[in-house]
Amino acid sequence: MQKIDNGLFPFYRFENLSVFGEIVHFVASGEKNIGFTEGTDYEMIRDNRMDLGKAVGFEVSRMVCAHQIHSDHITVVKAEDWGKGALDKESRLPDTDGMITDVPGVCLLVLSADCVPVLLYDPVKRVIGAIHAGWRGTVAGIAGKAVAGMRENYGCCPADIIAGIGPSIGRCCFEVGPEVADVFRKKFGNMPELVTASEVPDKFFVDLWMANFHVLTHAGVSARHIEISGLCTRCRPDEFFSYRYAGKQAGRFGAGIVLCEK
Numbered sequence: 001m002q003k004i005d006n007g008l009f010p011f012y013r014f015e016n017l018s019v020f021g022e023i024v025h026f027v028a029s030g031e032k033n034i035g036f037t038e039g040t041d042y043e044m045i046r047d048n049r050m051d052l053g054k055a056v057g058f059e060v061s062r063m064v065c066a067h068q069i070h071s072d073h074i075t076v077v078k079a080e081d082w083g084k085g086a087l088d089k090e091s092r093l094p095d096t097d098g099m100i101t102d103v104p105g106v107c108l109l110v111l112s113a114d115c116v117p118v119l120l121y122d123p124v125k126r127v128i129g130a131i132h133a134g135w136r137g138t139v140a141g142i143a144g145k146a147v148a149g150m151r152e153n154y155g156c157c158p159a160d161i162i163a164g165i166g167p168s169i170g171r172c173c174f175e176v177g178p179e180v181a182d183v184f185r186k187k188f189g190n191m192p193e194l195v196t197a198s199e200v201p202d203k204f205f206v207d208l209w210m211a212n213f214h215v216l217t218h219a220g221v222s223a224r225h226i227e228i229s230g231l232c233t234r235c236r237p238d239e240f241f242s243y244r245y246a247g248k249q250a251g252r253f254g255a256g257i258v259l260c261e262k
């Protein structure tokens, strides 16, 4: 990833998605909170989102956010969804962790504090996607469901899709108990690098980046079309928001993508 800091609101971009001039995309840094989290001043969050829109170059009024519930639900975003969840919490799309659209001008934004944000773009059919993959969503294969949704709704060929797996808690810090480790082993089978033993008895480290990479390639996305940011949110609380680091106080960073109007 490449960091861009123009003084207003630093953000990151994937190298592989930056090639395409007809889309705008970003991973917001943790310099400012963009989630309407408990106890925050919503006016400040709105200002922060406006700063992000200015820094990156997209219309916040056309942003779409969802009420993320760690599910594998994908919503097909239509033009009439413009602005849902952009400036308040109440109007968010209900119960959704993945959004796909072919509507130009709409910014699909997913929020995160350790969970894996994934961005998708099909340059052939001009379709975009944004996914919030927590560990439950990862196991449920939400990234693959978004790819399937792009295929079914827009005729996308998975092999054409470019994907970015964003900053999230890395294997270095995602320590889990035996129950969660077992869920990953059952879902992904014999991938020795995916679940590794911790020095702490009965604790394991899980690699969510590898899991989502596997989910995407299994759905037909070419391995060479996938970029993994490799940035761990728990290791870099100065740069992102981390729930494991800050607990309930944690703000939210996010990843977004917009198809530019022709």
Ligand SMILES: [Zn+2]
Residues within 6 Å of the ligand: 169, 170, 171, 172, 173, 174, 232, 233, 234, 235
């Ligand atoms: Zn880490």
